Amino acid sequence: MKLAATTVRDANLTQLELAGLDAEVNVADGHARQELSAGQQRIIDHLPELFTRAASRPVAELQRAAHAAFFEVFGQHDRPRQPDQVLSCYSSSVAMEILARSLVREVDTVALLHPTFDNIPDILTGVGLRLLPLEEDVLGGGDLDRAIPPTVGCVFATTPNNPTGRVLPQRRLRELADLCLARDLVLALDTSFRGFDVRAHYDHYAVLEASRCRYVVIEDTGKLWPTLDLKVGLLVSSGNVGLPLGLVYSDLLLGVSPLILVMVERFALDAANGGLDELHDHIRRNRELLRETLTGVPAVTFPDADSRVSVERLECQGWTGSEIWEVLRARNVHVLPGRQFYWADHARGERFFRVALARPHRTVAAAARELRQILSS
Numbered sequence: 001m002k003l004a005a006t007t008v009r010d011a012n013l014t015q016l017e018l019a020g021l022d023a024e025v026n027v028a029d030g031h032a033r034q035e036l037s038a039g040q041q042r043i044i045d046h047l048p049e050l051f052t053r054a055a056s057r058p059v060a061e062l063q064r065a066a067h068a069a070f071f072e073v074f075g076q077h078d079r080p081r082q083p084d085q086v087l088s089c090y091s092s093s094v095a096m097e098i099l100a101r102s103l104v105r106e107v108d109t110v111a112l113l114h115p116t117f118d119n120i121p122d123i124l125t126g127v128g129l130r131l132l133p134l135e136e137d138v139l140g141g142g143d144l145d146r147a148i149p150p151t152v153g154c155v156f157a158t159t160p161n162n163p164t165g166r167v168l169p170q171r172r173l174r175e176l177a178d179l180c181l182a183r184d185l186v187l188a189l190d191t192s193f194r195g196f197d198v199r200a201h202y203d204h205y206a207v208l209e210a211s212r213c214r215y216v217v218i219e220d221t222g223k224l225w226p227t228l229d230l231k232v233g234l235l236v237s238s239g240n241v242g243l244p245l246g247l248v249y250s251d252l253l254l255g256v257s258p259l260i261l262v263m264v265e266r267f268a269l270d271a272a273n274g275g276l277d278e279l280h281d282h283i284r285r286n287r288e289l290l291r292e293t294l295t296g297v298p299a300v301t302f303p304d305a306d307s308r309v310s311v312e313r314l315e316c317q318g319w320t321g322s323e324i325w326e327v328l329r330a331r332n333v334h335v336l337p338g339r340q341f342y343w344a345d346h347a348r349g350e351r352f353f354r355v356a357l358a359r360p361h362r363t364v365a366a367a368a369r370e371l372r373q374i375l376s377s
């Protein structure tokens with residue numbers, strides 16, 4: 001597909017993902033495009049029965065079943081149980097839009113993790129919110145009280161982060177939640193990549209509920225399972241959040257497809273039944289394949305040694321990420337440049353680019369071979 005923006009440097013990440021959608025080797029977007037596992041294939045083979053079930057059961061019941069299966073497999077036992085505290089959306093971006101539209105009625109400024117996926121700052125600024133960057137190292141271990149000025153009304157973090165894979169540990173989430181309570185800030189989390197990393201499977205809701213802070217969490221089924229973008233984003237909030245999330249939700253949608261809810265339930269149950277280990281193994285093997293193929297190529301290193309998410313950030317010397325994007329694109333191979341992830345300081349992101357790992361092994365192998373050829377020449 002043609003690139004809508006004038007150059008790679010002007011485009012947003014989703015425009016660049018769109019440009020690579022039908023490419024021979026697409027390792028650009030972070031959506032799940034690996035092959036179905038045997039267990040997942042069995043679910044798809046039964047789609048007509050799932051359709052019948054979806055059409056014949058009350059939506060509230062399907063929703064409860066989908067939510068329970070999804071939250072339980074990732075250890076989120078103390079999640080809110082009231083239906084209006086867990087809103088099912090078409091995608092995590094739609095959940096984000098609802099959060100942004102609600103937030104702007106009460107808050108002027110958001111302290112947002114830096115770097116992170118660029119549609120988060122784009123959606124927040126799109127409704128008129130002001131952003132201040134919260135550096136990953138500061139969120140991980142700095143003086144949060146000093147780093148978050150009094151003008152801020154909400155702190156927003158992505159955990160595990162995209163593209164770095166960095167996880168907010170339990171102790172740090174507790175400190176952040178306590179700070180948000182003390183200063184009456186809304187704490188917002190995007191946990192779209194949680195499924196990939198067991199270090200993010202501690203019960204976030206137990207921490208958040210115990211702190212009594214006002215919180216919103218965006219959960220996502222879309223990065224995990226290769227369901228051709230049949231997915232939901234969940235907008236989860238505390239009872240005391242004080243934002244018109246339900247009202248804004250009703251401005252945009254009535255609900256998601258019951259068929260998708262049934263699929264989410266079945267895929268989550270399959271994950272609990274060994275599918276999650278298979279997925280982790282698949283991503284680990286693709287990460288090894290990429291790193292091994294590029295071993296000994298001095299122009300490239302892997303800064304996120306510990307990452308387990310389904311994307312891998314690479315740091316380059318002698319090239320910018322945007323240049324690598326252009327050279328690969330001429331060969332019909334699509335990655336993402338790092339620049340746009342550094343939404344507050346694009347120049348800092350130019351040292352990086354990102355390769356998606358939720359792909360068949362042969363796709364990652366082909367991308368790695370091309371990269372080796374280009375970077376070795």
Ligand SMILES: Cc1ncc(COP(=O)(O)O)c(C=O)c1O
Pocket residue numbers: 030031091092093094117119158162190192193222
């Ligand atoms: C952390 C994060 N949140 C949300 C999104 C948006 O996801 P979707 O396109 O399914 O709405 C992305 C997209 O990659 C992401 O990386």
